[in-house]
Structures are given as C-alpha cells and as structure tokens.
Amino acid sequence: MAIGEELRSGCFWRGVLAEAMGTLIFVGVVLGASAAPEPLAPALAGGLVAGGLVCALGGPQTNPALTLALLCTRKINALRGAGAILAQCAGASLAATAAHSALPDSTSLVTKVSVTIPVSILGCSERVDRCPFLQVSAAGTAGTALAWETFATFQLALAAFGTAEHVAPQAGLAVGSAVAAGALAAGPFSGGSMNPARSLGPAIVTGVWDDHWVYWLGPVLGAVLAGLSYEFILAPGASREKLCACLACRDVALVETPSPSPSSPSARGPPAPLAEQDQGAT
Numbered sequence: 001m002a003i004g005e006e007l008r009s010g011c012f013w014r015g016v017l018a019e020a021m022g023t024l025i026f027v028g029v030v031l032g033a034s035a036a037p038e039p040l041a042p043a044l045a046g047g048l049v050a051g052g053l054v055c056a057l058g059g060p061q062t063n064p065a066l067t068l069a070l071l072c073t074r075k076i077n078a079l080r081g082a083g084a085i086l087a088q089c090a091g092a093s094l095a096a097t098a099a100h101s102a103l104p105d106s107t108s109l110v111t112k113v114s115v116t117i118p119v120s121i122l123g124c125s126e127r128v129d130r131c132p133f134l135q136v137s138a139a140g141t142a143g144t145a146l147a148w149e150t151f152a153t154f155q156l157a158l159a160a161f162g163t164a165e166h167v168a169p170q171a172g173l174a175v176g177s178a179v180a181a182g183a184l185a186a187g188p189f190s191g192g193s194m195n196p197a198r199s200l201g202p203a204i205v206t207g208v209w210d211d212h213w214v215y216w217l218g219p220v221l222g223a224v225l226a227g228l229s230y231e232f233i234l235a236p237g238a239s240r241e242k243l244c245a246c247l248a249c250r251d252v253a254l255v256e257t258p259s260p261s262p263s264s265p266s267a268r269g270p271p272a273p274l275a276e277q278d279q280g281a282t
Contacts (some may be wrong), residue, residue: 006079015080016087022053022060023091027198031099031109043183043192051176055168063195064088065219069157069227088197096201109202111191113145113211142211145190149218150225152182153194157226162234194219 006012026049033045053060061067064085071081099109159178163171183192193199199215202208232238 003079012080012083016083018057018060019062019084020087020091022057022062023088023197024095025049026053026062026095027092027195027201028095028098030198031095031202032103034109035103039187040184043180043187046183047176047178047180050179051172054172054175058168062088062091062197063219063223064197064216065153065195065223066157066160068220069161069223072224073227073231089200092197092201093204094201096205100202100205110206110208110210111193111199111202111215113142113190113214142214145186145211145214146218148186148189149193149214150222152186152192153219153222154226156182156194157223158230161227161230190214190218194222196220 026046029049030042030046033042036042050062053062061070061084067076067081067084067088070076071078076084096109103109156175156178159174163174166174179194182194186192186194191199193215196216196219199212203212
C-alpha cells in the first residue's frame with residue numbers, strides 16, 4: 001500500500017491511537033506506583049497493567065523497543081513503526097506530565113542507574129516504624145545498568161513473541177509476569193524500565209537526562225535480539241529461508257513455514273494492533 005493511501009486508512013490511525021492510549025495508561029500506572037517507598041509496588045503495578053492491556057485491548061505494544069523488534073523482523077513497515085513510536089512517546093510524555101503535576105516529589109519518576117535502598121541501622125532497638133534508615137546506594141554503573149536493561153527486555157520480548165498467538169488470559173499472564181520479573185531483577189541496578197518511552201516521559205518533564213542513553217540502547221538491543229532469536233531460531237515456523245528473506249528485505253510471509261502455532265505477532269499479543277492492521281491492509 002502506498003504511503004498516501006495508508007495515511008488515509010482508518011486502521012492506521014486506530015493503531016496509532018491505541019498505542020498512545022495504551023502507553024498513557026501503562027506509564028501512568030507505573031509512575032503512580034513509583035511514588036510508593038516499596039520497590040515492589042512499581043513492579044507489580046507494571047505487570048498487572050501490562051497483562052490487563054493484553055486482555056482488554058488485544059495488546060498494544062506500548063514500548064518502542066518492541067516496535068523496533070517488530071520492524072527488524074519485518075512484521076510491520078517503516079511507516080507504521082514510526083507512527084507507533086511517536087504515539088508511544090507522546091502518550092508517555094502526557095502521563096509523565098500528569099504525574100509530575102500531581103505528585104509532590106517527582107524525583108521518583110526518573111529511572112536511575114543507581115537506585116537507593118533503605119537499610120535499617122544495625123543495633124536499632126526502636127520500633128520498626130521509628131527506626132532510622134540509611135540511604136545506601138546499590139552498586140551500579142552505566143555498564144551494569146545497560147546489561148540488566150538488555151537482559152530484562154530480552155526476556156520480556158521473548159515472552160511477547162512467544163505468546164503472540166495464545167488466547168488473551170494466557171498471553172496477558174505471561175507478558176505481565178515478564179514485566180514484573182524484569183522490573184524486580186533490574187530494579188536495583190537501573191530501575192527496571194525495559195521501555196524507552198517510560199524513561200523518556202519523566203526525563204522530558206523533569207529535565208533529568210543522566211545516563212538516558214542506557215534506557216534506549218539496552219531495551220532496543222534486548223528486544224531486537226529476542227525478536228530475531230524467536231522468529232528465526234525458536235519459532236515452529238523458523239527456517240533458514242525465512243532468515244535470508246528478512247536479511248534481503250523481502251516479504252517474510254512468502255517463505256514462512258506453515259505451523260500449528262504461527263510465530264507472527266497478532267491481535268492476541270502485545271504487538272497486535274499495528275501488526276494485524278499491516279497484514280489486513282495487504
């Protein structure tokens with residue numbers, strides 16, 4: 001389909017709107033939970049809202065890293081990928097603006113390379129709620145944060161691609177669990193973002209850009225590696241011809257091996273809206 005025809009397509013703009021709305025909801029819930037002192041809150045909130053979006057909306061990507069993984073595996077075209085990423089960044093910025101104006105302390109909104117952990121002073125005999133706390137910084141560098149963001153996003157994207165054809169409750173549980181697990185694992189080192197839009201929104205409204213590149217390079221690298229690994233190695237329809245077609249920028253669907261469990265993300269998985277509309281448009 002020509003670019004002009006696609007821009008006039010209602011399916012294209014519905015997909016863009018779904019990405020903006022889904023990212024607004026996801027980032028808003030995570031940022032609201034980040035105001036809580038317990039590090040468990042944003043991880044659980046992120047997992048629950050991600051699973052809910054998969055079940056309720058068919059799973060918008062809500063994540064530029066997942067969108068780029070779809071683009072690299074030739075599941076969507078460049079126009080749909082660009083539209084989705086712009087919508088995701090806009091939705092995240094709106095959510096961050098609302099959270100910044102509503103919360104008294106906006107420092108918790110920004111993902112950081114080194115996260116402070118409250119540790120009680122040894123020998124304190126007072127009640128727990130009166131015992132003084134030290135703010136001990138977790139050992140972390142930009143390199144460590146990059147590694148954890150890459151790993152956490154890799155397992156999230158692998159779950160997203162692997163459950164793309166499953167029914168909504170099962171896919172929602174898998175993706176939500178992957179979001180929560182990644183946030184808990186990477187949280188002490190990088191904040192457990194796994195989503196460039198989630199980090200971009202707070203950075204824009206607060207002006208804090210420290211090590212921001214980590215939250216783009218890590219998630220994008222992890223998601224793209226996971227997408228390529230699943231589609232061309234782990235998926236039931238994986239084949240050498242399929243990989244060669246992708247590298248040669250040809251239509252992967254023409255050489256895709258039929259299988260009982262197709263590997264293409266569809267309406268049941270996180271990347272559904274744009275991927276499904278792209279197939280329908282052709």
